[in-house]
Every structure is written in structure tokens, then in C-alpha cells.
Amino acid sequence: VHVMRNICAKVRVDDREKIMNEFKQIHQQTSQKEAAAVLHEFYAKWNKAYSHVIKGLREIEPDLLVFYNYPKQIRASIYSTESFNNVIKRKAKPKAEFPTEQSLDV
Incomplete structure (x- = not known):
């Protein structure tokens, strides 16, 4: 990409x-x-x-x-990990105010 x-x-x-x-x-x-x-x-x-x-x-x-x-089944995910990483960042960013991982689960 x-x-x-x-x-x-x-x-x-x-x-x-x-x-x-x-x-x-x-x-x-x-x-x-x-x-x-x-x-x-x-x-x-x-x-x-x-x-x-x-x-x-x-x-x-x-x-x-x-x-x-790598096996054909995972090539697309390797090739397109950037969009996946962006989704993770967007989801995690609002939760940055939680001090620990356990507080996310509550």
C-alpha cells in the first residue's frame, strides 16, 4: 500500500x-x-x-x-494490514483514558 x-x-x-x-x-x-x-x-x-x-x-x-x-489464505490479510491497523487505532483511541486493560472490560 x-x-x-x-x-x-x-x-x-x-x-x-x-x-x-x-x-x-x-x-x-x-x-x-x-x-x-x-x-x-x-x-x-x-x-x-x-x-x-x-x-x-x-x-x-x-x-x-x-x-x-505465506499460504494463499492469509496473503490478503498481509497485503491489507494497514487498513486493519487503522481500525484498531480508531477503536483503541477513545479508550486511552482507561488506566488498565481490566478497566476496559468493565
């Missing part, structure tokens, strides 16, 4: 939707090998226009595909 935001900030507005749709395809593949192939196609297509973006992606490539090391 953070990578996508960084990409959006560094590309022209006219290209954002195309780039984001293509980048999302990487996370929709069934295996790490397929995802790497899609990622390298992405590099080839956009390197000429956005070499600085592609260079940054190449540096973090192992981290981009690490979630493929």
Missing part, C-alpha cells in the same frame, strides 16, 4: 490510473514466479518514462514479493 502511494506521488496524473492498475496485477498472481514475471514486464514498460520509480522498485523487489512465502 505504501509502495503504491509512493508511486502515485512520483508519476504524472495522466498515467496514475494505468500504472496503478498494472501494479495491482503483481499482487493478484497465484505464485511468486508469476508475480516476478509481471513485475519485470512492469519495469520494462515504464522504465523509459519513470526510471527513478523503477529504480526504487528494483531496490525493494524482494520485499514486494515476500508475502508469496
Whole structure:
């Protein structure tokens, strides 16, 4: 998610939707090998226009595909933990006035 935001900030507005749709395809593949192939196609297509973006992606490539090391059932939750963490923060914030965890249960 953070990578996508960084990409959006560094590309022209006219290209954002195309780039984001293509980048999302990487996370929709069934295996790490397929995802790497899609990622390298992405590099080839956009390197000429956005070499600085592609260079940054190449540096973090192992981290981009690490979630493929986990079972398919939990990949989506790994990929989308940011929204889950935001929900937890919103729920916990109003309860910050409670001094202990036991006082939350009362």
C-alpha cells in the first residue's frame, strides 16, 4: 500500500490510473514466479518514462514479493494490514483514558 502511494506521488496524473492498475496485477498472481514475471514486464514498460520509480522498485523487489512465502489464505490479510491497523487505532483511541486493560472490560 505504501509502495503504491509512493508511486502515485512520483508519476504524472495522466498515467496514475494505468500504472496503478498494472501494479495491482503483481499482487493478484497465484505464485511468486508469476508475480516476478509481471513485475519485470512492469519495469520494462515504464522504465523509459519513470526510471527513478523503477529504480526504487528494483531496490525493494524482494520485499514486494515476500508475502508469496505465506499460504494463499492469509496473503490478503498481509497485503491489507494497514487498513486493519487503522481500525484498531480508531477503536483503541477513545479508550486511552482507561488506566488498565481490566478497566476496559468493565
